[in-house]
Amino acid sequence: MSGPNGDPDVSADDGIVEDEEEFSEEEYTAIDSMLDRINSCLDHIEERNQALNGKLHELLESNREARREFREQHPPDEEPESTED
Template structure:
């Protein structure tokens, strides 16, 4: 049987189920979009933290190298003045 526009006739209960399923898909898509947005935000924060940690590691490495050099320099100065 056909509906008024020549479309197949769909029983009322089945049509309501399809509409409910469509609404669920829309809601799921919105939730997935929100989750994706949150994950993008976390990834961006992670990248910033990673960059800051690399800067800190490099700074510590430079300080350690300078301290090591400075320590040897002081030892040499002490030996020269003896």
């Protein structure tokens, strides 16, 4: 039988703790505290990512506007008419 990741040598039950009394209350508290800190860090990363994403969109829009203004002030030169005889 294949395991949870398709590994044929690993049982799906490997690593699962069946006896909940193996961990003390202090260990559960420490794990809970660690998970809270991880969650806080992930929230902080998400906030920074959203802020950076917003700044990127502002920068892109500013760049588009600057390019638009530049094109309006400096239209491409038209080809001069040929004066061949």
